[in-house]
Amino acid sequence: MTRRYDKIDLPVSQSRRYLEPGPIVLVTSALGEARNIMTLGWHTVMEFTPSLVGCVIAAGNHSFGLVRRSGECVINLPTAALLDQVVGVGNSSGAEIDKFAAFALTPEKAQRVRAPLIRECHANFECKLSDGTLIDKYNFFIFEIVKAHVAPSPRHPKTLHYTGDGVFMVAGKIVSRRAKFRPELLSEYGST
């Protein structure tokens, strides 16, 4: 299979299409000459516009300081084909190795932040810290997605969803009930 990584811009308000389903993501960060990648499963969409996402980054992680001090990161979406790289990234420390080299992941220059994009990922969300008031209490970072890149196909890639204990679920099968939705609920999913 030829893998194509050419990406197109995605309106940042549509980032939920990829993040709301809850995939494990790879978060990249940079500070000075240092850079790193970490796996992250504790995140949630918080708003469409501005495009906000909340993430828990444990303070013990090497990435914590890089993200906090730089106030930036990139959330990269790996597909299921990257399972072994995801596990490798999650089981190693950026204090000891360069994870880009160790796991053959290619850093690419972002447009709005200094943290690199991961070329092999299906989508990349450039983030700036929007609200850091819950970092001390919960390690909770509220980011604004300021630029989003996505591979044009497949529209719904298979993604990895972490359950703990080394076990992932794969999501990919699509079921649509679009015809049953009231029009006003199609752009912004609400429920009352």
Added chain:
Amino acid sequence: MTRRYDKIDLPVSQSRRYLEPGPIVLVTSALGEARNIMTLGWHTVMEFTPSLVGCVIAAGNHSFGLVRRSGECVINLPTAALLDQVVGVGNSSGAEIDKFAAFALTPEKAQRVRAPLIRECHANFECKLSDGTLIDKYNFFIFEIVKAHVAPSPRHPKTLHYTGDGVFMVAGKIVSRRAKFRPELLSEYGST
């Protein structure tokens, strides 16, 4: 297929097994004689112990007031078999109908909160509001799971993951890399 709903207790610190993968959930609430169900896709695990989960509940939702004023809810995990009920709940308002009756969902008494469990769901997480300081700014509720119930089988049910626009992904296929995990990462997934 005979559906069995008998559930067993789950240690609350293990709730991440079901919530971290990011499924759409049904949130039940109660206040006085009122009760309601809403769909929710914007949530994240925030801590193992106490077992914290953060949820965005839009202020326009009928459930918002019930949850805020009662300080309680139940997060119920529907399987993919409940797709049409999930869509129905998400496309109707508790201000107009009793969703339990409308969608043939059975309320059951919870142990620690007044909001009901949904019998047909695979798991039920009884929640008390732990921190409401971000409700005004982000509609963000930080709950503590105080009691968790789960059906003993299947261990990994197929779940629904919302992408917006009436389209869901189904997660269910399991891939394990347990053997590649460092032991200290198996109970609490970290990455540095």
